[in-house]
Amino acid sequence: MKKVTVSGLLKKKQAGEKITSLTAYDASFAKMFDEQGIDALLIGDSLGMVLQGEDDTLPVTIDDIAYHTRSVRAGTQRAFVLADMPFMSYATPEQTYANAAKLMAAGASMVKMEGGRWLCETIQGLNLRGVPVCGHLGLTPQSVHVFGGFKVQGRDADKAQQLIEEAKALEAAGIQLLVLECVPSSLGKAVSEALTIPVIGIGAGKDTDGQILVMHDMFGISANYMPKFSKNYLSETGDLRKAVQQYILEVQNGEFPSAEHSFE
Numbered sequence: 001m002k003k004v005t006v007s008g009l010l011k012k013k014q015a016g017e018k019i020t021s022l023t024a025y026d027a028s029f030a031k032m033f034d035e036q037g038i039d040a041l042l043i044g045d046s047l048g049m050v051l052q053g054e055d056d057t058l059p060v061t062i063d064d065i066a067y068h069t070r071s072v073r074a075g076t077q078r079a080f081v082l083a084d085m086p087f088m089s090y091a092t093p094e095q096t097y098a099n100a101a102k103l104m105a106a107g108a109s110m111v112k113m114e115g116g117r118w119l120c121e122t123i124q125g126l127n128l129r130g131v132p133v134c135g136h137l138g139l140t141p142q143s144v145h146v147f148g149g150f151k152v153q154g155r156d157a158d159k160a161q162q163l164i165e166e167a168k169a170l171e172a173a174g175i176q177l178l179v180l181e182c183v184p185s186s187l188g189k190a191v192s193e194a195l196t197i198p199v200i201g202i203g204a205g206k207d208t209d210g211q212i213l214v215m216h217d218m219f220g221i222s223a224n225y226m227p228k229f230s231k232n233y234l235s236e237t238g239d240l241r242k243a244v245q246q247y248i249l250e251v252q253n254g255e256f257p258s259a260e261h262s263f264e
């Protein structure tokens with residue numbers, strides 16, 4: 001079995017094949033997703049909400065993410081494994097290096113950080129030290145108190161153009177993957193076309209290079225609520241493995257996300 005690598009993900013974009021991704025937090029689900037052929041698994045700080053029952057992702061610690069990264073790595077053979085840097089764990093470059101080291105040592109192959117241009121120096125520093133980086137733009141949940149809620153981002157033309165410029169700056173600084181969350185479909189398309197690296201969307205429409213969902217939303221079992229962009233595949237299929245297969249199929253053939261799971 002050939003392991004999914006960052007160059008493998010880039011090849012998918014170049015070939016026009018969609019990248020499929022889910023969050024995972026433990027070895028058993030990671031193994032099951034991996035066996036169904038998912039391309040990438042994210043140890044998301046969404047675990048603060050879906051595992052810990054908090055209202056947002058801010059209470060999550062670096063040790064929480066490291067613990068779950070170790071579990072996911074243990075269950076994964078093929079998929080690419082990336083881990084979220086939690087709130088305030090990457091406020092300065094020095095602090096970022098120490099915290100990224102914990103996640104890489106726990107088994108991550110890449111770390112993800114929320115934010116734009118202000119992260120460029122940190123991204124370069126991480127790359128020089130052997131750490132690949134994924135960016136995250138649009139609705140960045142760690143800034144929920146700045147936004148005043150989990151709201152769609154980039155709706156007016158000014159904000160959309162700004163976001164495209166931030167994405168290009170991150171790519172120039174060295175990110176090798178970008179997560180784009182909760183933006184109008186037209187912006188999801190524009191960002192994916194503006195970048196060479198793959199853009200993985202969540203609530204960013206059907207024209208990004210791939211899709212990611214929080215696993216609990218894909219099974220319709222989240223403790224808090226269900227974002228509009230998520231789809232319950234378990235109620236349709238009645239079986240965990242079939243639900244994952246159906247999600248992968250619909251991402252690959254472009255059926256998911258349809259308009260009802262996207263924003264205008």
Ligand SMILES: Nc1nc(=O)c2c([nH]1)NC[C@@H]1CN(c3ccc(C(=O)N[C@@H](CCC(=O)O)C(=O)O)cc3)CN21
Nearest residue numbers: 046049050057141150151152182214217222227228229
């Ligand atoms: N279970 C779960 N699923 C997620 O996708 C998720 C988490 N938790 N936790 C971390 C972040 C927070 N996210 C969220 C949470 C809520 C909305 C939400 O309620 N959005 C509104 C849009 C409001 C608007 O139109 O501006 C929606 O109707 O979906 C979106 C993303 C995405 N992430």
Ligand SMILES: CC(C)C(=O)C(=O)O
Nearest residue numbers: 023044045046179202
């Ligand atoms: C929703 C995804 C992209 C994420 O960052 C998370 O699960 O924490």
Ligand SMILES: [Mg+2]
Nearest residue numbers: 044045046084
């Ligand atoms: Mg996250």
